[in-house]
Amino acid sequence: MKFEKPFDLITILGPTACGKTRLAALLADRLDGEIISADSRQVYRRMDIGTGKDLDDYKVNGKTIPHHLIDIAEPGTEFNVFLYQQEFIRAYKEIKSRNKIPLLCGGSGFYLESILNRKMLVEVPQNNLLRETLKNKSLEELVSILSGLKKLHSNTDSADVSRAIRAIEIETYIIENKKPEQNFPEIRSLIIGVNPGREFVRKNITQRLETRLKAGMIGEVEKLLSEGIEPSCMMNYGLEYKFLTLYLKGQINYSDMFQQLNTAIHQFAKRQMTWFRRMEKKGFKILWLDGEMSEEKKLELIITYIEAESKGDKKNSPEIAHGMDY
Numbered sequence: 001m002k003f004e005k006p007f008d009l010i011t012i013l014g015p016t017a018c019g020k021t022r023l024a025a026l027l028a029d030r031l032d033g034e035i036i037s038a039d040s041r042q043v044y045r046r047m048d049i050g051t052g053k054d055l056d057d058y059k060v061n062g063k064t065i066p067h068h069l070i071d072i073a074e075p076g077t078e079f080n081v082f083l084y085q086q087e088f089i090r091a092y093k094e095i096k097s098r099n100k101i102p103l104l105c106g107g108s109g110f111y112l113e114s115i116l117n118r119k120m121l122v123e124v125p126q127n128n129l130l131r132e133t134l135k136n137k138s139l140e141e142l143v144s145i146l147s148g149l150k151k152l153h154s155n156t157d158s159a160d161v162s163r164a165i166r167a168i169e170i171e172t173y174i175i176e177n178k179k180p181e182q183n184f185p186e187i188r189s190l191i192i193g194v195n196p197g198r199e200f201v202r203k204n205i206t207q208r209l210e211t212r213l214k215a216g217m218i219g220e221v222e223k224l225l226s227e228g229i230e231p232s233c234m235m236n237y238g239l240e241y242k243f244l245t246l247y248l249k250g251q252i253n254y255s256d257m258f259q260q261l262n263t264a265i266h267q268f269a270k271r272q273m274t275w276f277r278r279m280e281k282k283g284f285k286i287l288w289l290d291g292e293m294s295e296e297k298k299l300e301l302i303i304t305y306i307e308a309e310s311k312g313d314k315k316n317s318p319e320i321a322h323g324m325d326y
Contacts, residue, residue: 006309007190009092010302011104013038013112013276014194015269017204018291021057023194023298024105025065030303031101034066036091038106038115041238043079045071046224049217050240052208068095075237076229081114082121085184092185104189109275116191116284118184124173134165142168149175190309191284192302193276196291205265209258212240222248239264 010033012024024035035058037043041051048055058065068091073079088104095102106112114121134142142164149171196204221244225234231249235242243261246252252260280286287305289298 006188007306008096008185008187009102009104009189010306011038011112011116011189011191012194013105013109013191013286014107014291015196015201015272016052016107016265017201017208017269018107018194018196019295020105020107020194021054023295024103025058025060026295026299027302028065028101028103029060029063030299031103033101033103034068034095034098035103035105036088036095037067037069038104038108038111039070040079040081040084040108040111042070043073043084044075044237045073047075047220047237047241049212049215049220050238050244052212066100075224075227076233081110082123084111085114085121088115089185092187107272109272109279113279113284115187116189116279117282118187120184124170127169127172130169130172131165134168139164146171190306191286193286193288194291194298195273195288200292201269202266205269206262209262209265213258218244218248221245239268 010027010031012020012027014020021035027033028035039051041047042053044051053070058067069084069087072087092102104112104115134145137145139161142161146164146168149168217240221234221241224241225231225245225248231245234245239261243252243257243264247254247257276286289301293301
């Protein structure tokens with residue numbers, strides 16, 4: 001299919017276990033495109049099962065769809081949204097230079113929004129003097145200081161002492177330094193959301209967790225810990241790594257690990273949908289697909305919509321959105 005304006009990018013987003021990666025791969029095959037991952041954990045090498053890389057999803061019609069921003073950082077090193085923006089722009093320009101279609105796919109709301117709102121972030125250096133003044137303060141005191149610098153929209157910056165100190169460091173830098181002018185690529189994105197519905201995603205999450213545990217997820221975490229990655233660091237890499245680390249350290253038994261992790265992933269999926277709703281309130285237009293439709297039906301609706309929009313044919317543009325029930 002020949003891809004025409006008005007879109008420079010197609011974004012496929014949705015909660016965990018909704019099938020968005022496979023849909024993006026099938027769409028990339030139809031459009032002669034390449035995928036840019038928007039997953040905050042899949043950037044790390046050797047963290048495959050726990051992050052759900054599922055690389056087989058990229059195999060379509062006997063070929064592997066090119067994909068970017070996966071396996072680009074070492075476990076134990078910091079990778080943040082500032083670095084993600086830099087890597088995205090590099091990959092985006094490379095794909096465009098080959099006259100291919102970029103597809104952004106993932107469920108990390110912060111990473112997705114950092115691209116779609118086109119606001120260039122600034123790298124903030126470590127402020128040792130400020131850190132020295134904050135090191136003995138309690139989390140409650142740090143959160144109080146942070147709330148005086150900015151409005152707190154989520155619990156991420158106040159999750160622990162180290163994150164609160166880093167958040168204060170960033171806000172202090174922004175206040176004291178004028179942001180340099182940086183150009184973000186002019187991007188107009190079609191945003192497609194996959195809404196699987198409560199029961200569908202609940203079943204998928206539990207089944208997928210069972211499958212990944214059988215596939216060796218515990219061994220993966222054990223190997224990473226044996227490489228010298230601190231348990232406290234490992235637990236910051238997401239729910240699977242948190243609960244499996246607790247299990248491997250003998251702090252919880254297998255049954256409790258499974259039940260608590262399963263529940264936490266379900267709660268995480270709900271938080272993802274809450275983030276996407278908030279994006280809509282900010283003005284992002286997300287066209288929602290029923291996640292329980294067949295892949296063929298989803299593709300047909302997206303292709304028909306793109307063709308109609310490319311021709312400016314609003315009259316025959318299909319209505320693919322439906323109410324979000326998650």
